[in-house]
Amino acid sequence: MAPKVLMVAEKPSIALSIASALSGGQMSSRRGSTEVHEFDGTFLGFSAQYKVTSVIGHVFSVDFPAAYQNWTATDPLDLFDAPIVKSESNPKAHICRHLSQEARGCGHLVLWLDCDREGENICFEVMECTGFHAKDGKRVYRARFSSVTEKDILKAMNNLVEPNKNEALAVDARQEIDLKVGVSFTRFQTSYFNGKYGNLDSRVISYGPCQTPTLGFCVQRHLQIITFKPEKFWKLHPYILHRGYELKLEWNRNRLFDSDVTEMFRNLIKEDGILKVIAISEKQESKSRPAGLNTVNLLKVASSALGFGPQLAMQLAERLYTQGFISYPRTESTAYPSSFDFRGTLRALDNNPEWQEYVQKLLADGYVKPRSGNDAGDHPPITPMRSATQEMLGHDAWKLYQYVCQHFLGTLSPDSKYTRVKIEFAVAGELFHCIGHRVTVKGFTSIMPWLAVSEKSLPQFAEGEKIEISRIEVDEGNTQPPDYLTESELISLMEKNGIGTDASIPVHINNICERNYVQCIDPDLCLPDIRSFIEQQITLVAKGQADHSLVVEHVIKQFKRKFSYFVKQIENMDALFEAEFSPLSDSGRLLSKCGKCLRYMRYISTQPSRLYCGTCEEIYYIPQKGTIKLYKELTCPLDNFELLIFSMPGPEGKSFPLCPYCYNSPPFEGIETLFGAAKTGSTVEPGKGAGMPCFLCPHPTCQHSMISQGVCACPECNGTLELDPVSAPKWRLYCNMCNCLVFLPEGAHRISTTRDHCPECDSTIIEVDFNKKTTPLKDGGTLHVGCVLCDELLHSLVVMKHGKSFSRHRGRGRGRGRGRRGGRGRGSRKQEDPKMSFHGF
């Protein structure tokens, strides 16, 4: 009995094409999980019984075992070291059982899977199902083909090779890495944010090494747009009437960013009023015909010119391919193999009325060899394989097919050539010009008319000729931010960065469309390199240069470390989410202008309370548990942020100014104590709600700093007593370290610090402007200047309030070593002087 040969394709339509080609249409077909086509023929010189069937893409996909499927019971971190299992992608289809049954009694297996890495991996899935890998006497062959045409199929049949294990292993590696990284991050961040915000769709907040960088491209452009600062500009355009033409001239300066200067030029030109032709030049230019068409370029044209999204475009292309109208539509190459049969392909299009004339002209006059292009080593560029009409294909598929044909004919056509004429003019020392185009050779633009150079004819000019200006126009405009990424630009970026494959790019774009951006904790996770890194690692496996398990282990270890860091930093992401998703709830009021973008920031009252600058996408924490308001409209001299006044709760709660930026990023080194920091904590990093208010700021001249507002040493601790600037009329000093309070003369109009110091105790001299009616001054005057400790009048009016500890520690304050380094600013040089205390208290 003749030996039986089982052949397996990647999808049913290809199995049908292969069987038809090899049997000359003389086969019998029966249904199964997928159709099986049977016929007799010869195999390797012997007569054989053929069975051709197919899988439906991958037979298996990887997942975690059942024990890891519970989201709450499994720590996502454990997923990195979890085992993975392969199970059937589509259990209901019973593909594995089908293959196993069909393989029974077959001595040869021919693998007709698509010729890419994934196809190679599916080869091994098929071998596993059929039990072909290990059995003696059973032979496995790989058919390599790049279009489903009879010619290519027969050629592949006569050049059978072996499947490539390393390429398959590279795909195994990718599957494991993508699964572990994607699922762990997705589960963690989804669980963390689940139900946290009313208007955040938190059912799934996914992360993936392809989808996230894709989203990142869009977000990056979004940020460029919202931070764009438009600038006004002006352009001068003189007009002339010349030999029946009205011409608008372009300024050699193009545009100016100063309206006065533009006006000055306009006046100069108007006064003169006569243009002189100073140069006439002609240049031959050419526009190149396209290189061969690859998938990405097809998707771009489909999106920008045909209005088909990538998803639809690929479906249409896929159908055209399986029906034999075009070659394999997934290719990176734009270069044709040297053996490519251009003449044959042209002849195949010859009978099509759509471009019959054009094709016949190319065949008769001789076609141009296509541009060299890029040979990615995969499949030839996408080309038409046979003629079709709109009736055969339907509207959309026809449009795409039509483009493939036009592009192909374009690649074999001459470049387009045109003459560029430039006339240059001078007036009042300024230069202007106009440009005309005269097409001399249409070339490929006859078949791709949308790429044609537009004709613009100019009247005759003579050098030295003088022409009167009919009017001058001043065009005013604004510089424009870049546009949002077009789908076509996004595809280019993905292609350039190796994100997704030609088949999966459309899927990723679809996936991110409805998801919200997350500001990354670890930018690496959103950057395009993440995919190239994985690709580069698994390519080592594909080429047999590295061991599969070692590569997987190495990559997983790196991602596991990133994951741990991500978990630690998740609160930063939360802060941004809160700002984004509940800005209008209870307390999203605008407060304080950002010093960087000069736009109002938003105050988020829920703890930890903070400011959020929507433009800069920055969070600024503020002190917790108190009230916050704008401090007049004062700004920080260091960073231009608007200052705030924070008031601690209760009648004795101190109030103090702070700069949102300095509070979070203290501008001076050596700030050991931060306001709001845990007393025991050894950290000096500003954290949520802890930071440097103005009362800790050592700025030497800012009127709000510790240096300016500090009055004297605190009797209770190492801190400095500073003037509470908003405590009128109950003026007071408060300690910048403890809760010590000192009440100053009540009812004063104004109390402020001066730049002078008490010669006796080095305290800051204060200036008091008493109320006219209640002034204690004997002469009835209101202004008094003195030291709060040494001036008898002031001293008598001062009341210290510090609860129990004041009486308990009474008298002990004197002579204590206070005044930590710089604690009183200017007083530090005498910090051990016993007079620098509240003697007499």
Next chain:
DNA sequence: GCAAGGTC
């Protein structure tokens, strides 16, 4: 409820 890669 998760990834990305096939194909339906």
